[in-house]
Amino acid sequence: xxxxxxxxxxxxxxxxxxxxxxxxxxxxxxxxxxxxxxxxxxxxxxxxxxxxxxxxxxxxxxxxxxxxxxxxxxxxxxxxxxxxxxxxxxxxxxxxxxxxxxx
Amino acid sequence: xxxxxxxxxxxxxxxxxxxxxxxxxxxxxxxxxxxxxxxxxxxxxxxxxxxxxxxxxxxxxxxxxxxxxxxxxxxxxxxxxxxxxxxxxxxxxxxxxxxxxxxxxxxxxxxxxxxxxxxxxxxxxxxxxxxxxxxxxxxxxxxxxxxxxxxxxxxxxxxxxxxxxxxxxxxxxxxxxxxxxxxxxxxxxxxxxxxxxxxxxxxxxxxxxxxxxxxxxxxxxxxxxxxxxxxxxxxxxxxxxxxxxxxxxxxxxxxxxxxxxxxxxxxxxxxxxxxxxxxxxxxxxxxxxxxxxxxxxxxxxxxxxxxxxxxxxxxxxxxxxxxxxxxxxxxxxxxxxxxxxxxxxxxxxxxxxx
Numbered sequence: 001x002x003x004x005x006x007x008x009x010x011x012x013x014x015x016x017x018x019x020x021x022x023x024x025x026x027x028x029x030x031x032x033x034x035x036x037x038x039x040x041x042x043x044x045x046x047x048x049x050x051x052x053x054x055x056x057x058x059x060x061x062x063x064x065x066x067x068x069x070x071x072x073x074x075x076x077x078x079x080x081x082x083x084x085x086x087x088x089x090x091x092x093x094x095x096x097x098x099x100x101x102x103x
Numbered sequence: 104x105x106x107x108x109x110x111x112x113x114x115x116x117x118x119x120x121x122x123x124x125x126x127x128x129x130x131x132x133x134x135x136x137x138x139x140x141x142x143x144x145x146x147x148x149x150x151x152x153x154x155x156x157x158x159x160x161x162x163x164x165x166x167x168x169x170x171x172x173x174x175x176x177x178x179x180x181x182x183x184x185x186x187x188x189x190x191x192x193x194x195x196x197x198x199x200x201x202x203x204x205x206x207x208x209x210x211x212x213x214x215x216x217x218x219x220x221x222x223x224x225x226x227x228x229x230x231x232x233x234x235x236x237x238x239x240x241x242x243x244x245x246x247x248x249x250x251x252x253x254x255x256x257x258x259x260x261x262x263x264x265x266x267x268x269x270x271x272x273x274x275x276x277x278x279x280x281x282x283x284x285x286x287x288x289x290x291x292x293x294x295x296x297x298x299x300x301x302x303x304x305x306x307x308x309x310x311x312x313x314x315x316x317x318x319x320x321x322x323x324x325x326x327x328x329x330x331x332x333x334x335x336x337x338x339x340x341x342x343x344x345x346x347x348x349x350x351x352x353x354x355x356x357x358x359x360x361x362x363x364x365x366x367x368x369x370x371x372x373x374x375x376x377x378x379x380x381x382x383x384x385x386x387x388x389x390x391x392x393x394x395x396x397x398x399x400x401x402x403x404x405x406x407x408x409x410x411x412x413x414x415x416x417x418x419x420x421x422x423x424x425x426x427x428x429x430x431x432x433x434x435x436x437x438x439x440x441x442x443x444x445x446x447x448x449x450x451x452x453x454x455x456x457x
Contacts, residue, residue, distance in 0.1 A: 021412065023177055023184060024181055037182065037185050037186070038189070040126070041126045044122060044123070045122045049118060049122070
């Protein structure tokens with residue numbers, strides 16, 4: 001066949017344009033957008049599960065309707081939460097610090 | 104959808120898989136929704152650029168060049184391509200967990216009624232069908248769970264619009280009768296998982312209804328689904344261009360989104376075969392893509408994108424062929440060509456001379 005689609009996709013069963021085409025000009029940006037999509041999907045998976053969990057806990061009477069919203073940890077627990085927050089931030093953004101150190 | 108019909112869609116094996124796939128359905132909506140999606144912004148962008156240039160966009164090359172200059176165009180490509188890849192990876196993963204059970208379940212239904220299933224282990228899959236349509240892993244025929252993948256994949260692809268077979272029901276509801284009103288035998292060609300087939304049986308309950316497809320996994324899945332629905336329809340693993348039915352046999356032949364998935368040379372064979380098996384006065388009903396004459400720049404771009412990056416190997420060929428002319432060349436007379444109103448699909452009603 002002479003048209004470009006058959007040239008790209010011979011009747012041989014391979015996915016078009018290869019299995020993993022880069023579609024943005026900059027491959028790094030291309031990869032970053034894919035990562036954002038995956039991360040957002042996983043964020044939704046976690047959020048949906050937490051919503052379901054809170055619903056189950058409320059419906060079974062384990063939690064009052066506003067229990068999570070009004071939950072105030074004591075100082076020990078609050079410190080542990082802050083430490084977990086900082087660990088996440090440092091883990092995700094450590095590459096930026098590496099860039100800063102190398103310039 | 105009703106509980107009975109909902110239970111026919113294979114369920115993801117974890118809550119996480121279900122919500123991941125639901126997210127992808129929403130992401131497609133974010134890009135493609137005609138009223139509030141990214142595509143609406145892109146349509147405006149084309150309109151503004153056209154106004155700035157003082158002329159409408161011309162050929163695909165100029166449309167593509169403009170899209171690739173913009174920031175939003177390549178991002179749209181990346182999102183749509185990645186969404187499809189993410190979808191198939193997750194669908195494959197979630198059903199592979201129960202692969203052995205799902206394959207055994209299919210086998211358990213093969214010999215059950217009310218309808219019959221005819222498989223043909225000697226059927227050679229034509230080379231033209233050896234394509235990863237919409238990037239589905241293994242295409243439509245290589246994986247025994249192709250029907251499962253396809254059912255859940257098209258649920259995501261249609262963004263929920265086909266839940267409860269809404270698209271198939273709507274299309275079949277508008278199916279015309281032959282001019283003499285007689286419908287005793289109906290054929291759904293390239294029926295995949297039989298969604299139109301069972302809907303046609305609902306519409307013509309006294310008719311003998313057949314669905315054929317080249318893919319064994321698809322017709323096995325279609326048969327299982329029909330058995331669970333209690334629908335008395337028959338499925339056979341056969342080619343649309345070689346149905347093996349007698350001359351003058353069917354009152355109505357139906358083809359839902361088949362023709363853009365096959366090369367034009369095969370489309371001509373399918374139309375000729377349909378003209379052979381339709382009885383005089385029978386009607387051929389086709390739902391498929393429009394030609395590109397009246398497409399918007401974004402629709403033209405999207406069709407090309409699908410062909411280059413989304414496993415639509417033959418869609419461009421179909422959109423540029425004269426399908427009405429092809430039907431008439433086979434001796435069928437066009438009764439109506441009905442646009443869907445969105446510029447994507449047409450319905451053809453073509454009669455065999457009585």
